[in-house]
Amino acid sequence: MRSLYILNVTVHVLAAFVWLGGMLFLAIVAPILRDLESPELRSRLFREIGERFRWVGWTCIGILLVTGVLNLQFAGVLNAASLLDASFWATPYGRTLGGKLGAVLAMLLISAVHDFFLGPRATSLLPGSAESIVFRRRASYLARVNALLGLLVVWAAVLIARGG
Numbered sequence: 001m002r003s004l005y006i007l008n009v010t011v012h013v014l015a016a017f018v019w020l021g022g023m024l025f026l027a028i029v030a031p032i033l034r035d036l037e038s039p040e041l042r043s044r045l046f047r048e049i050g051e052r053f054r055w056v057g058w059t060c061i062g063i064l065l066v067t068g069v070l071n072l073q074f075a076g077v078l079n080a081a082s083l084l085d086a087s088f089w090a091t092p093y094g095r096t097l098g099g100k101l102g103a104v105l106a107m108l109l110i111s112a113v114h115d116f117f118l119g120p121r122a123t124s125l126l127p128g129s130a131e132s133i134v135f136r137r138r139a140s141y142l143a144r145v146n147a148l149l150g151l152l153v154v155w156a157a158v159l160i161a162r163g164g
């Protein structure tokens with residue numbers, strides 16, 4: 001049982017690495033593409049990088065949700081007696097878990113808006129046009145907010161692993 005638990009946390013942490021690492025790379029390094037002179041090349045690179053990272057990111061999200069719920073099972077709190085009891089959510093563990101789940105939900109919503117609306121819209125408009133720049137800026141802003149939320153989630157996770 002202990003080996004399964006360790007394996008599950010390892011997979012959980014690896015998925016968090018890949019997702020957050022990719023998001024931080026996109027937020028910190030990828031904006032250098034803006035310096036490219038050709039608007040067509042810039043737009044194509046943004047689109048291809050975005051599309052490749054989209055399936056990597058959503059695969060990691062799926063793994064994080066499944067292994068995260070299993071983490072709760074291993075911690076012995078995945079039951080109605082804990083989750084439906086207000087006093088559980090008032091403990092340090094419950095409060096931090098609630099904060100982490102809230103931040104995870106916000107990240108999911110932001111990722112969906114970014115990956116399925118703003119990003120594709122920005123790269124489908126005429127490269128270099130005023131409208132495409134507006135959408136690209138919005139997509140880039142949301143990506144940064146999400147990366148910051150991701151750091152908060154990791155902070156909450158580290159607290160949870162130590163009792164909250």
Ligand code: HEM
Pocket residue numbers: 009012013016019020064065067068069071072075104150153154157158159160161
């Ligand atoms: C439904 C979503 C999630 C749930 C229910 C969940 C739950 C948990 C739990 C209970 C632990 C403690 C495991 C243990 O040591 O026994 C944990 C650890 C961890 N989680 Fe999550 N998690 C979720 C999503 C995420 C996401 C989205 C990220 C990062 C972006 C993340 C990053 C981590 C990390 C890095 C650890 C290891 C912390 C450490 O050992 O110090 N989790 N998670």
